[in-house]
Amino acid sequence: MPTDSDTSPSAARSILRERRFLRLWCGTTASGLATWALPFVLGLAVLDRELTAAGLGIVLATRTVGFLAAVPISGVLADRYSRRAVVWWAGLAAALATxxxxLGLGRSVPLMxxxxxxxxxxQGACRPAFQALTAEVVDAGRRRQANxxxxxxxRVTTLVAPAGTALLAALLNTWWLLIGTGLLWLVAAVLPPRALPAPAREADGARFFAEFGEGVREARRHPWFLAGLGALAAVIFTGYSATGVALPLVSRDRYGTEAVLAAALTAYTLGALAGALLVARWQPRAQGWAALAGLALYGFAPLSLLLPVHPAVVFAAYALAGLGIELFNVPWFTATQREVEPRLLARVSSLDFLVSYGLAPVGLAFLAPAIDAFGWQPVLAGCALVCFLAPAAAALAPSSRGFSRPGKP
Incomplete structure (x- = not known):
């Protein structure tokens, strides 16, 4: 497939040389490191008997609740006011709360x-604001490389955060590691640049639900968005849940070692890194269909757990899943930034994050009882089938071929 000038390797290399985008990228990376490091730091606290396993579950659950509650609110605020200001206040709040x-470690789980x-x-407030801020900082021709x-x-943070946390744990106690994640949130708040002048946004006193509803109506104007979001939600609900619940069980019961679990997750991350590098340089003609085909590759993850195959097959399947998710993510984000009305971009992005992230814990909660009731083989077969069929069904939606409304490039 041919590529155009904005997807050339030189363009992909030079995007990080632009000072404004580099600041935004570093701020986003800092927030990612803080997000991924916190569960591992708290896990170390459990090992040191400073926190119980039940306490860990409560703390991580409340973090997820805070995330889901803030995402739609942030979407409205980032469209009504400055997106840079939303990132500042969100990062500052996380930094001050950490x-x-x-302080509550070993003393008060409710405080924690x-x-x-x-x-x-x-964390939740940053996500749609970062997404919309990228569209303001980077011109339309370079957003694919930026995303x-x-x-x-x-993906790099998913590798670096656990390893970095483990290394630092040899030098610092859990208290200081937690303070370190707070400092990362402060970096995330301070670094992103001020956006270029953007189209005027409404700043009236309309109620929150009315403003969020306007974002929902904008999303409904794009059939490809609704179809793609439905496919993504289905894959997360099934495929992601299979990774979270079934992979540890299969690793323990079939292969007799947790090494298969660790290696499969590492293969997934490496596949995702390869996918991000590939999609920065390759733009197919039917980019929407190619993205949905990439999303369907996640079906190989639960499929590889279904039969007694060599562990290498499991690793390859998870690498394919990681590759495919990035073949979907980058065109998806880029198309959203291109197609959605700029003044509504944060709200539509918040709807995306709310559905995709919101279904992840729900899927995890449902999968374990389903395995107990029906057995893990029928459940995994169903998960794989959904992962293959949902993107295929989304590809039938109008405008899904190019993730673009008719008449637009």
Whole structure:
């Protein structure tokens, strides 16, 4: 497939040389490191008997609740006011709340839970604001490379955060590691640049639900968006849940070692890194269909757990799943930034994050009882089938071929 000038390797390399985008990228990376490091730091606290396993579950659950509650609110605020200001206040809130998690460690789980909810809210508020800010900082012709760089940073943090936390744990105690995640949130708040002048946004006193509803109506104007979001939700509800619940069980019961679990997750991350690098340089003609085909590759993950295959097959399947998710993510984000009305972009992005992230814990909650009731083989077969069929069904929607409304490039 041919590529155009904005997807050339030189363009992909030079996007990180632009000072404004580099600041935004570093801020996003800092927030990602803080997000991924916190569960591992708290896990170390469990090992050190400073926190119980039940306490860990409560703290992480309240963080998720804070995230989901803040995403739609942030979408409205980031469209009504400055997106840079939303990032500042969200990062600052997470930075100021983090020391209270450290303060409650070994003393008060309720204090830790409340603080974690604020940190989660800061994380959730940043996501749609960062997405909309990228569209303001980067011109339309370079957003594909910008989004690829952003998702590349996310995947690198999934490797660096656990390893970095483990290394630092040899030098610092849990309290200081928690303070370190707070400092990362402060970096995330301070670094992103002010956006270029943007189209005027409404700043009236309309109620929150009315303004969020306007974002929902904008999303409904794009059949490809609704179809793609439905496919993504189905894959997360099934495929992601299979990874979270079934993979540890299969690793333990079939292969007799947790090494298969660790290696499969590492293969997934490496596949995602490869996908981000590939999609930065390759733009197919039917980019929407190619993205949905990439999303369907996630079906190989639960499929590889279904039969007694060599562990290498499981690793390859998870690498394919990681590759495919980035072949979907980057065109998806880029198309959203291109097609959605700029003044509504944060609200539509918040709807995206709310559905995709919101269904993840629901799927995890449902999968374990389903395995107990029906057995893991029928459940995994169903998960694989949904992962293959949902993107195929989304490809039938009008405008899904190019993730673009008729008449637009």
């Amino acid at each position: 020391p209270f998690i450290a 839970a409340v603080a974690a909810a604020v940190v989660g809210a800061g 690829a760089a952003m998702t590349l940073a996310v």
